[in-house]
Amino acid sequence: MAQVDTVETGSGGGAERERTGSRVRSVAGRLRRDPGIWRRGVLLALCAVLLALVMVFHAQIPNRVGNIGSLTETFLPWFGVFLPLLLVAGLLRRSATALVALVLPVAVWLNFFGGLATDKSGPGGDLMVVSHNVNADNPDPEGTARSVADSGADVVALEELKPAMVPVYEAALADRYPYHSVQGTVGLWSTYPLKDSAPVDIRLGWTRAMRATVSTPKGDFAVYVAHLPSVRVKLNAGFTANQRDNSADALGEAIARERLDDVILLGDLNGTMNDRSLNAVTSQLRSTQGAAGDGMGFSWPAAFPMARIDQILVRGVEPVASWTLPATDSDHLPIAARVTL
Template identity: 70%
Template sequence: MAQQAYMTQTDNGGSDPEHRTSRLQRLIDALTRGWRDDRRIWRRGLVLAAFAVVLAVVMLAHAQIPNRIGNLGSLVETFLPWLGVFIPVLLLLALLRRSATALIATLLPAVVWLNLFGGLLTDKTTTGGELTVATHNVNAENPDPAGTAREVAASGADVLALEELKASAVPVYRDALRSTYRHHAVVGTVGLWSKYPLSDVEAVDIRLGWKRAMRATVSAPGGQVAVYVAHLPSVRVKLEAGFTARQRDKSADALGEAIAGEPLRNIVLLGDLNGTMNDRSLNAVTSQMRSTQGAVGSGFGFSWPAAFPMARIDQIMVKGAEPTSSWTLPQTPSDHLPIAARVKLTTEDS
């Protein structure tokens, strides 16, 4: 009788592993039967497959997209990581269409995207570093400059750069940061606050006609550091003109020239460059410096717009120094997120 009861339990799908396996196999067979019996799976979805191939080519050869028409190349490069959003959409459509061709073609952009950006999905933070730096475009129309100053100072940064400083708000930032930073300098609409002495403060000509970039020497415990603070001109996307960035590009070239002539070994660039590291128009800067966001930390580190960050246009870059960690800071009343990094200074013996 007990044996009969046991057999009844297993026959009803109880805990028999072989029975569960057979049920799973029947489910898989039911889901795939339509694919196996449908000989059109290779002929359907050709348009989806073509779109997947084009998407892969755009990501793989983005540097070849010309800038002659509306700076189209720079526009694509600014939002290049977001092209990956199309990959799951293509995958879903391929499944709905029961197209084996489209499914296989979708692997192409997936592989290209992972090759370009997969490294940002892993945490590359390392230990060490003796200098913490931060930068924040505080927004000229910031309704709470004092609160913003206190929030970014709470990051523990040894050196803090602020951009888009309104002249009337400078005293507010100065007062709010005085207890944390003994040294500061403001040039035009950019400023630098430091726990360590500043010297050789000067404006950097980025060919604008007004001052939006500066340089200073920070005498940090690990040695002297040339710190550049820059706020490059804004870019616009217009239907009739495309991605208008000519003034930004000229300023980037001028900033790159200034950094190339810097005599100090350790160089840190902080600021709002109004462009991402993928944008070829910033090559004068990016070709000679390393972005802390790409070298260490994890994630894309998008900083703008703060409400829904879509691009990393605020940058911390180094030359000579080695980044060890990078992160974004909590949102302030500004339309940009503040970002921070920790760097290790190099010496003559390094």
């Protein structure tokens, strides 16, 4: 009579689940019997609470000493790096107090930046715009110009144009963009007609901002291009930004006087949307990255982007998508957005 082999199924998986459940119960039992689980890690818990308080009350951090308030706001998203570190430390310390306290900064960070970490971009849009600080010392301005043109943008703003290099950019962009205007160290190139191009006084003594009207089949809109001064480091003074802040106020006043309803601001503002020193500008306009961005959109420094100091801000138009473009030979990444007019 032939021997029939029998196969037992399910018993191995059930045994493994039982062993796993036994281990979990064993760990849970040890933790319940551990008298120090709530006493250990008090310092870690205090660090977690302090981290949450700094994020919640960042606007109250004073700027009087070293411009520390604005500096904190510039890198505020990076406070999230401390969260996994505190989690690991709490687990190693087997501290329930630290782990419970960690819930607070996690909730705050997710409330502030959780939406930025996702892709909110959508299809469509009437107009694609690009802004790029090309770097005055760019070793390949022609290649940078070609890279920007290859993006397919309808309107391009360039900042930090060295006067000697302007003809190079003009020649490289001429085929795709029949209309352009350069004012000082900023310029605007467009596939649509430009009119009323003029510099904007941002209280620097030389021109680093401009305004123009772009005429499209769907109507006119105003475009501002700006390159605000950099935050400086001074001995015995830390980070100083008085010149940047004064220029931001002047730019905000110019935008407030704008007669057209539809406005797009393109440029290097040397500050993030969280920086209270840019309120004169950011209170009037919305960020395309915040509304329809793909991720955080960090643009500087190009080698390892840590902050979005390059901005596309709008009023009266609807952001559809916002993203960063591939690196050029600049120290900034180009940024792009599609909007509906």
